[in-house]
Amino acid sequence: xxxxxxDPDIEKLVLELRRGVITLAILGQLSGEQYGYSLIQLxxxxxxxxxQGTIYPLLRRLEDQGLLQSDWRIEDSRPRxxxxxxxxxxxxxxxxxSEWSALVQAMExxx
Amino acid sequence: xxxxxxDPDIEKLVLELRRGVITLAILGQLSGEQYGYSLIQLxxxxxxxxxQGTIYPLLRRLEDQGLLQSDWRIEDSRPRxxxxxxxxxxxxxxxxxSEWSALVQAMExxx
DNA sequence: CATTATACTGTGTATCACACAGTATTGTCA
DNA sequence: TGACAATACTGTGTGATACACAGTATAATG
Numbered sequence: 001x002x003x004x005x006x007d008p009d010i011e012k013l014v015l016e017l018r019r020g021v022i023t024l025a026i027l028g029q030l031s032g033e034q035y036g037y038s039l040i041q042l043x044x045x046x047x048x049x050x051x052q053g054t055i056y057p058l059l060r061r062l063e064d065q066g067l068l069q070s071d072w073r074i075e076d077s078r079p080r081x082x083x084x085x086x087x088x089x090x091x092x093x094x095x096x097x098s099e100w101s102a103l104v105q106a107m108e109x110x111x
Numbered sequence: 112x113x114x115x116x117x118d119p120d121i122e123k124l125v126l127e128l129r130r131g132v133i134t135l136a137i138l139g140q141l142s143g144e145q146y147g148y149s150l151i152q153l154x155x156x157x158x159x160x161x162x163q164g165t166i167y168p169l170l171r172r173l174e175d176q177g178l179l180q181s182d183w184r185i186e187d188s189r190p191r192x193x194x195x196x197x198x199x200x201x202x203x204x205x206x207x208x209s210e211w212s213a214l215v216q217a218m219e220x221x222x
Numbered sequence: 223c224a225t226t227a228t229a230c231t232g233t234g235t236a237t238c239a240c241a242c243a244g245t246a247t248t249g250t251c252a
Numbered sequence: 253t254g255a256c257a258a259t260a261c262t263g264t265g266t267g268a269t270a271c272a273c274a275g276t277a278t279a280a281t282g
Contacts, residue, residue, distance in 0.1 A: 009176065010203055013134060014210045016268080019239060020127035021214060028221045037260050047217035054239050056261070061238085065120065078247060078260060092121055097222055099125045103132060104215055106158035110139045111208055127237080130270065148229050165270050167230070172269085188279060189229060 022050055022058065024100055027085055027093050030068060035080040059083055067092065133161055133169065135211055138196055138204050141179060146191040170194055178203065 025048055026039065034042060036056050043050055059081075062068045067089035072081050085093070136159055137150065145153060147167050154161055170192075173179045178200035183192050196204070 007203070007206075009178075010206055010210075012268085013131070013203070013207055015239070016131035017135065017207075017211060017214060018131065020124070020130050021218065022239080023124060023127065025218065025221050028218075035260075043221075046220045047213065048221075051240055052261085053241060053263095057263085058239080060262095067120075077249095080260070092118070092124070095118075095121055096124055096128075099121075100128060100218065100222070102158065103128060104218075107132060107136065107139075107211065107215075109157045110136050110154075110159075111211070123237085126270070130238095133270080146229080148227095162271055163230085164232095164272065168232090169270080171231095189277090191229070 018048070018050075021100075022048070022054065023062065024096055026055075026058065026062065027067065027089055027096065030083055030085040030089070033082045033084050035082050037080075039083070062089075129159070129161075132211075133159070133165065134173065135207055137166075137169065137173065138178065138200055138207065141194055141196040141200070144193045144195050146193050148191075150194070173200075 025043055025046075029039065029042055036052075036059055039059075040050060040052065040055050059068065059070070063070055063083070067086055068083050069086045070081050070083045072079060074080075136154055136157075140150065140153055147163075147170055150170075151161060151163065151166055170179065170181070174181055174194070178197055179194050180197045181192050181194045183190060185191075
């Protein structure tokens with residue numbers, strides 16, 4: 001993975017760009033249930049590449065912070081930990097969204 | 112400073128959102144010369160609050176990385192360190208911009 | 223002449239994305 | 253059937269970095 005053949009300077013900057021956004025993306029997508037692996041694929045589909053080593057710890061962290069809920073379930077075959085946004089998360093999401101669009105607008109004024 | 116009376120959880124998340132963007136904003140604004148203090152005000156005008164403790168180290172770091180150039184000058188009264196984008200920075204900026212809009216678009220699909 | 227605004231230099235800390243390593247199960251297809 | 257890829261997770265370590273906090277010093281303003 002890791003978008004090859006690209007200037008490593010750019011790579012680092014882009015990584016920092018993406019950084020904060022990942023949490024917002026996850027909260028936005030977890031109105032419906034997802035487990036880690038499916039979430040990675042979902043985000044990739046929408047154009048956001050995120051590593052396993054990023055997603056899994058992040059999901060646990062967000063659950064610790066009370067923004068997500070999870071339960072460990074054995075459907076189908078493999079056991080999977082399913083995550084959904086929590087009430088607290090639902091409460092914060094719109095505010096985060098509006099902060100995001102404020103940021104996007106500020107950037108539009110600057111670029 | 113520090114946008115008062117706001118949920119500290121949100122504050123932390125917004126901070127992470129803003130994080131990577133600051134570099135992009137600075138590069139975008141330094142087509143014209145600025146010194147640290149004036150840059151802070153310029154960004155604030157456009158809607159991006161950044162602390163002194165963020166800007167000054169960041170400017171030095173970006174110069175170390177070769178994205179900015181500076182010279183120390185005594186105009187008017189006080190001595191000031193003036194920064195401009197470097198050739199290298201000019202080279203990377205468009206690529207960073209397009210990564211940014213890709214990110215914005217991905218977010219639009221998700222929110 | 224005291225206070226505020228200007229303008230900078232540090233040091234320290236917490237957060238966090240990702241690298242890397244490891245485990246185990248379930249297809250798939252030759 | 254047996255190797256290999258895909259699926260699905262846990263865990264540790266590292267590097268980057270925004271901001272807090274502290275300090276210095278000059279200029280403008282009342």
